[in-house]
Amino acid sequence: MTPNIAPAEPRQTPGLAPIPPVATRPIVEVKSVSKTYAGGVEALSGISLDFPEGRLTTLLGPSGCGKTTLLKIIAGLIPASGGQVFVDGREVKGPGPERAFVFQDFALMPWASVIRNVAFGLELRGIAHGEREAIAERHIARVGLKGFERKYPHELSGGMRQRVGLARALAVDAKVVLMDEPFSAVDEQTRRKFQEELLELVANEGKSFIFVTHSIEEAVYVSDRIALLSRRPSRVSAIIEPKIVRGGDPEKIRRDSAYLDVVEDIWQQLKHYLD
Amino acid sequence: MQISDLASALPARREPPASYWRDALIHPLVLRLVSFAAVLALWEYAGRIPLSPAFPTFLETMGGLGAIIADGTLYKAFLITLHPLVIGLAVSVLLGVALGVLMGLHEPSEWLIAPVFVIAQAAPLAALIPILTFAYGIGLTAKIMTVCIMAMPVIVLNTLGAVRNTPKSLLEMSRSFLASRSQSIRLVILPAASPMIFAGLRLGCAAAFIGVILAELLITPTGIGDVISYNQSVADYPKMYAAILAIIVFSVLFIELLERIELTLFRPESRA
Numbered sequence A: 001m002t003p004n005i006a007p008a009e010p011r012q013t014p015g016l017a018p019i020p021p022v023a024t025r026p027i028v029e030v031k032s033v034s035k036t037y038a039g040g041v042e043a044l045s046g047i048s049l050d051f052p053e054g055r056l057t058t059l060l061g062p063s064g065c066g067k068t069t070l071l072k073i074i075a076g077l078i079p080a081s082g083g084q085v086f087v088d089g090r091e092v093k094g095p096g097p098e099r100a101f102v103f104q105d106f107a108l109m110p111w112a113s114v115i116r117n118v119a120f121g122l123e124l125r126g127i128a129h130g131e132r133e134a135i136a137e138r139h140i141a142r143v144g145l146k147g148f149e150r151k152y153p154h155e156l157s158g159g160m161r162q163r164v165g166l167a168r169a170l171a172v173d174a175k176v177v178l179m180d181e182p183f184s185a186v187d188e189q190t191r192r193k194f195q196e197e198l199l200e201l202v203a204n205e206g207k208s209f210i211f212v213t214h215s216i217e218e219a220v221y222v223s224d225r226i227a228l229l230s231r232r233p234s235r236v237s238a239i240i241e242p243k244i245v246r247g248g249d250p251e252k253i254r255r256d257s258a259y260l261d262v263v264e265d266i267w268q269q270l271k272h273y274l275d
Numbered sequence B: 001m002q003i004s005d006l007a008s009a010l011p012a013r014r015e016p017p018a019s020y021w022r023d024a025l026i027h028p029l030v031l032r033l034v035s036f037a038a039v040l041a042l043w044e045y046a047g048r049i050p051l052s053p054a055f056p057t058f059l060e061t062m063g064g065l066g067a068i069i070a071d072g073t074l075y076k077a078f079l080i081t082l083h084p085l086v087i088g089l090a091v092s093v094l095l096g097v098a099l100g101v102l103m104g105l106h107e108p109s110e111w112l113i114a115p116v117f118v119i120a121q122a123a124p125l126a127a128l129i130p131i132l133t134f135a136y137g138i139g140l141t142a143k144i145m146t147v148c149i150m151a152m153p154v155i156v157l158n159t160l161g162a163v164r165n166t167p168k169s170l171l172e173m174s175r176s177f178l179a180s181r182s183q184s185i186r187l188v189i190l191p192a193a194s195p196m197i198f199a200g201l202r203l204g205c206a207a208a209f210i211g212v213i214l215a216e217l218l219i220t221p222t223g224i225g226d227v228i229s230y231n232q233s234v235a236d237y238p239k240m241y242a243a244i245l246a247i248i249v250f251s252v253l254f255i256e257l258l259e260r261i262e263l264t265l266f267r268p269e270s271r272a
């Protein structure tokens, strides 16, 4: 094990490289959450996990291990069977204004234009038409879709639709952005571009991001912290903090030996879950 | 410079004639007209064989149509027929959509109400008309009821299915952005359901036309039903077929209009 990899409970582990002070406060705390679905499928069994504020934390684990389940429990979209989730110190009872979700399948309304989709969260909060369109316009421009405000989802490519979903989540100005495999439906070039943009968002927005991905490289590249989940019923098998030095040439980072080592380490751990 | 030189100087501007004609021929409008013309020609031919002395040719029927338009018979008949049709259809649409939405949103009410409509949709409802006559007499009420029992099941069941089929991810999305129940219904469920609801309305309208003509033929002859049965009894077949043709054309146009209304009012994305 490299010094980057620590057992599940980082706070109980002396010798762990300390997280910078700004991140010490957990914005989301998951406390022994378990979930058994109606059919008897036990998806999560007593997961405990902290998400540092202002950082991007990734949930990484084998397919079907319960990443989406955990994310939706944090979002308040499905109830946990046991345990508690705290966001910003308050217990989660349902969806809340301090959390916004980016859906894997975009979940755009096909009958609504881009601007209406982006402004939807604001519309639901009763913000006046002019004001919410102005806010939405800003976020549309921000995700690089200026000029597409009056288009409809079916006129956009998959990558553009995903940007609409992201703009919608940003428009409600939530503290915590939950993203379920947001880049899985786009090609590799777009994906890398999105990763850069995501890093920029994390650096500039002061928001906390919880990110789900299948890709080890992506997780290591974008995350401040990675929670490695075991197979169903899942627990946290390791917490990894890649500590990539940002701001350099992306190509160089991807060839950097520290980056490659972390990728390799995670691969070694996940390999056990292959049959 | 000669015309031929000009043409060869600009080869890209010239449509290759063969493909131009092929494109024109498979144009939807052309194909539709061809389809109409074929049916009418077949009709004309069958009338001339003649298939039966009671089957006029297309041109004779057009003559009959001219006659019943000119003497005002058709116009008066339509006004009478429209009366139970419009009332029955309005009731079916409003009540049908409301019931469908209610059942779609609230499962116990589905168990309570849906079986009636499932049975009604499968049953040969025309067989109920004698019972309706027994219960409501031979007046307007029985005719309105006939329109309703024909039109309502398909409207109700389509609306129910439409509401039930709201994409789960959109419901989750609206909940995650803090939609109240009523906002979810108004802003997500109904818009998502509207294409299928309208499909049900179109089928319902077609069924309503069947219902009103059945009522006018089987209960008491009034309106278009009267024109049909009277001309049949006096063996004026061109006029009889003209009345049948008129109601069919009217029904098609009406349903077409409904589709236009749907597209302009409810489906902005389809125009983009």
Ligand SMILES: Nc1ncnc2c1ncn2[C@@H]1O[C@H](COP(=O)(O)OP(=O)(O)OP(=O)(O)O)[C@@H](O)[C@H]1O
Pocket: A037, A038, A039, A041, A042, A043, A062, A063, A064, A065, A066, A067, A068, A069, A070, A214, A232
């Ligand atoms: N609504 C449900 N009812 C019953 N079982 C479910 C339901 N949703 C998910 N599951 C089961 O729970 C387990 C975890 O599912 P989940 O979608 O959270 O996995 P995941 O880690 O997101 O997988 P993937 O990486 O493939 O997206 C799976 O075995 C799945 O079959």
Ligand SMILES: [Mg+2]
Pocket: A067, A068, A069, A180
């Ligand atoms: Mg998933």
